[in-house]
Amino acid sequence: xxxxxxxxxxxxxxxxxxxxxxxxxxxxxxxxxxxxxxxxxxxxxxxxxxxxxxxxxxxxxxxxxxxxxxxxxxxxxxxxxxxxxxxxxxxxxxxxxxxxxxxxxxxxxxxxxxxxxxxxxxxxxxxxxxxxxxxxxxxxxxxxxxxxxxxxxxxxxxxxxxxxxxxxxxxxxxxxxxxxxxxxxxxxxxxxxxxxxxxxxxxxxxxxxxxxxxxxxxxxxxxxxxxxxxxxxxxxxxxxxxxxxxxxxxxxxxxxxxxxxxxxxxxxxxxxxxxxxxxxxxxxxxxxxxxxxxxxxxxxxxxxxxxxxxxxxxxxxxxxxxxxxxxxxxxxxxxxxxxxxxxxxxxxxxxxxxxxxxxxxxxxxxxxxxxxxxxxxxxxxxxxxxxxxxxxxxxxxxxxxxxxxxxxxxxxxxxxxxxxxxxxxxxxxxxxxxxxxx
Amino acid sequence: xxxxxxxxxxxxxxxxxxxxxxxxxxxxxxxxxxxxxxxxxxxxxxxxxxxxxxxxxxxxxxxxxxxxxxxxxxxxxxxxxxxxxxxxxxxxxxxxxxxxxxxxxxxxxxxxxxxxxxxxxxxxxxxxxxxxxxxxxxxxxxxxxxxxxxxxxxxxxxxxxxxxxxxxxxxxxxxxxxxxxxxxxxxxxxxxxxxxxxxxxxxxxxxxxxxxxxxxxxxxxxxxxxxxxxxxxxxxxxxxxxxxxxxxxxxxxxxxxxxxxxxxxxxxxxxxxxxxxxxxxxxxxxxxxxxxxxxxxxxxxxxxxxxxxxxxxxxxxxxxxxxxx
Numbered sequence: 001x002x003x004x005x006x007x008x009x010x011x012x013x014x015x016x017x018x019x020x021x022x023x024x025x026x027x028x029x030x031x032x033x034x035x036x037x038x039x040x041x042x043x044x045x046x047x048x049x050x051x052x053x054x055x056x057x058x059x060x061x062x063x064x065x066x067x068x069x070x071x072x073x074x075x076x077x078x079x080x081x082x083x084x085x086x087x088x089x090x091x092x093x094x095x096x097x098x099x100x101x102x103x104x105x106x107x108x109x110x111x112x113x114x115x116x117x118x119x120x121x122x123x124x125x126x127x128x129x130x131x132x133x134x135x136x137x138x139x140x141x142x143x144x145x146x147x148x149x150x151x152x153x154x155x156x157x158x159x160x161x162x163x164x165x166x167x168x169x170x171x172x173x174x175x176x177x178x179x180x181x182x183x184x185x186x187x188x189x190x191x192x193x194x195x196x197x198x199x200x201x202x203x204x205x206x207x208x209x210x211x212x213x214x215x216x217x218x219x220x221x222x223x224x225x226x227x228x229x230x231x232x233x234x235x236x237x238x239x240x241x242x243x244x245x246x247x248x249x250x251x252x253x254x255x256x257x258x259x260x261x262x263x264x265x266x267x268x269x270x271x272x273x274x275x276x277x278x279x280x281x282x283x284x285x286x287x288x289x290x291x292x293x294x295x296x297x298x299x300x301x302x303x304x305x306x307x308x309x310x311x312x313x314x315x316x317x318x319x320x321x322x323x324x325x326x327x328x329x330x331x332x333x334x335x336x337x338x339x340x341x342x343x344x345x346x347x348x349x350x351x352x353x354x355x356x357x358x359x360x361x362x363x364x365x366x367x368x369x370x371x372x373x374x375x376x377x378x379x380x381x382x383x384x385x386x387x388x389x390x391x392x393x394x395x396x397x398x399x400x401x402x403x404x405x406x407x408x409x410x411x412x413x414x415x416x417x418x419x420x421x422x423x424x425x426x427x428x429x430x431x432x433x434x435x436x437x438x
Numbered sequence: 439x440x441x442x443x444x445x446x447x448x449x450x451x452x453x454x455x456x457x458x459x460x461x462x463x464x465x466x467x468x469x470x471x472x473x474x475x476x477x478x479x480x481x482x483x484x485x486x487x488x489x490x491x492x493x494x495x496x497x498x499x500x501x502x503x504x505x506x507x508x509x510x511x512x513x514x515x516x517x518x519x520x521x522x523x524x525x526x527x528x529x530x531x532x533x534x535x536x537x538x539x540x541x542x543x544x545x546x547x548x549x550x551x552x553x554x555x556x557x558x559x560x561x562x563x564x565x566x567x568x569x570x571x572x573x574x575x576x577x578x579x580x581x582x583x584x585x586x587x588x589x590x591x592x593x594x595x596x597x598x599x600x601x602x603x604x605x606x607x608x609x610x611x612x613x614x615x616x617x618x619x620x621x622x623x624x625x626x627x628x629x630x631x632x633x634x635x636x637x638x639x640x641x642x643x644x645x646x647x648x649x650x651x652x653x654x655x656x657x658x659x660x661x662x663x664x665x666x667x668x669x670x671x672x673x674x675x676x677x678x679x680x681x682x683x684x685x686x687x688x689x690x691x692x693x694x695x696x697x698x699x700x701x702x703x704x705x706x707x708x709x710x711x712x713x714x715x716x717x718x719x720x721x722x723x724x725x726x727x728x729x730x731x732x733x734x735x736x737x738x739x740x741x742x743x744x745x746x747x748x749x750x751x752x753x754x755x756x757x758x759x760x761x762x763x
Contacts, residue, residue: 133692133722133723133724134719134720134721134722134723135692135720135721135722135723136723137720138720138721153762154723154724154761154762155724155759155760155761155762158724158762160723160724160762161692161723
């Protein structure tokens with residue numbers, strides 16, 4: 001039996017991926033764990049490792065192609081299975097064949113040219129390669145919708161009728177600038193039926209031409225939109241804020257960094273917060289669970305995600321297995337994570353494996369804020385800047401380095417009192433930071 | 439309106455035919471003294487006498503052959519083949535003679551014979567007495583094949599069959615004789631070649647006949663408890679098949695399941711599935727599901743026989759898997 005290599009599912013909400021590069025050529029032997037291709041997801045370029053041993057007999061999806069999760073991209077088999085693998089040849093898109101046809105258009109018989117296909121020609125061509133049900137293909141053709149843009153929700157990623165209907169409903173609200181104004185008006189009038197149901201499309205059809213043009217969302221933007229929308233729709237967030245006196249922590253941090261400078265260790269405030277969260281999560285493991293409709297997934301590892309923003313991207317890669325890491329190890333791991341995030345070489349599990357998250361906007365001088373929980377996680381900690389503030393200490397005014405931390409938690413899993421205890425442990429650890437290192 | 443069972447409905451049809459038309463007579467194994475292997479003809483011998491209710495020797499070829507001869511001579515025979523398993527012995531008479539004579543005589547002769555027989559399994563009758571062959575006959579031009587699953591349809595289809603000038607095979611399911619239902623006192627007929635929508639729905643069309651029509655309704659009930667509505671079609675006639683009703687429904691629901699109690703390979707469900715993909719291809723949202731019995735001789739053991747036959751629970755899970763419900 002040959003093994004079908006399929007576009008892997010590499011993270012929450014990943015629907016499709018692009019093959020950037022094949023790292024192994026057809027006919028080469030591969031072992032489990034060998035990197036065989038580079039796959040680009042919404043988030044990053046990740047190496048795709050073989051999960052089987054054999055020979056890569058056939059590459060089905062060429063470099064540069066974007067396909068839905070689950071699509072067969074190549075075939076691996078043992079030495080004797082070359083022929084069996086070749087049965088998959090029909091799945092290969094052959095751009096060369098199409099080009100040849102274009103350049104030799106003289107050879108196309110007249111009668112074919114005289115009867116152009118219905119709708120856009122490229123729509124027809126593309127639909128041949130996509131797994132879509134016949135009714136989905138017909139609907140897409142009738143509404144001039146490119147099936148490449150629609151994720152399939154059916155078995156094996158098949159695009160079904162309801163997927164196309166969904167796309168029609170959403171794409172119809174966009175402009176159609178090619179339509180000349182006159183046609184626009186005529187169509188609007190002829191389709192106008194004075195009922196509530198038709199109100200919305202009518203407005204979009206008569207869209208004022210003086211409106212600024214709309215720019216399609218980038219993949220990253222779409223991804224962020226999906227995740228945050230889903231989270232806010234599903235998760236009943238509640239929020240708890242606590243002011244934490246970071247004076248001791250700042251002092252200890254300075255001491256550590258001075259004494260370990262030669263080792264290249266540089267502990268950040270964030271590293272200390274990560275460590276404090278990891279310790280508190282051990283005591284309150286519910287905040288480390290994943291919520292699913294059919295029950296909670298009790299995660300045994302504590303993987304703390306760090307929100308990292310650049311101009312274009314927002315990622316929350318995770319430091320894995322924080323439950324076993326010392327403050328020093330966390331500091332080294334977080335530096336490594338940040339560097340690899342900017343290089344785009346994080347692994348899929350780092351992107352999607354977070355069990356808890358921290359978002360820190362201290363460097364922007366934000367005093368406090370509320371963060372959105374990343375499904376299926378239970379909680380996220382939003383951390384503001386550490387600033388000098390007057391506080392009352394033993395009936396006297398004093399100056400302290402204060403920081404506000406705000407916990408967002410999913411009320412389906414945890415309650416306010418539990419959140420208060422969880423946050424209380426973090427506060428105590430940071431205010432008595434020796435516990436973080438001893 | 440009276441509520442009777444399917445056995446009584448057929449008995450009523452036979453009796454009124456014997457009363458209304460003196461050319462009608464009944465012939466078959468044990469139809470007289472014994473009252474029929476499934477008690478359908480009970481009491482008829484006493485009422486109509488041995489000239490019209492005739493017990494025959496155990497020779498299916500003779501039963502059908504004599505029926506054809508009498509039909510050619512102007513009578514209107516109703517012959518009973520005890521089970522469809524034994525009809526194989528009469529297959530030459532049915533396929534090569536009954537179905538061909540009108541055509542080969544250029545219409546000089548007609549063969550108005552009604553062949554009643556019992557099909558289906560599920561009663562622990564073993565490998566040679568539990569088969570479903572009605573689909574085989576449905577592939578023969580010149581025959582009509584009716585498959586009533588309710589008392590109403592049994593009586594109504596039989597009345598239409600007794601007006602036919604062509605040979606009609608009426609396959610009755612061994613386990614459906616006790617099915618009860620309303621039958622009007624007023625005269626009515628069910629036309630041959632018309633399917634019926636038993637339940638309307640939007641998410642999937644489930645097609646069956648005889649016992650599988652009842653299974654289809656069970657599946658629909660399970661699906662409705664899960665928020666999906668199924669349209670159930672009882673095809674009632676295998677030949678000629680009502681493609682209009684089937685295709686129309688699939689165009690609406692975009693999904694189809696065909697259930698047949700015969701073996702899946704080469705079974706009649708494949709025929710209907712083909713019709714659907716030929717005439718409604720661009721309306722399908724998933725593959726047409728074909729359900730049949732497992733490709734094995736019917737086991738005697740109850741648990742194994744149950745495992746071989748189509749059942750509502752498994753069909754439901756196949757539907758859910760295939761269509762992502």
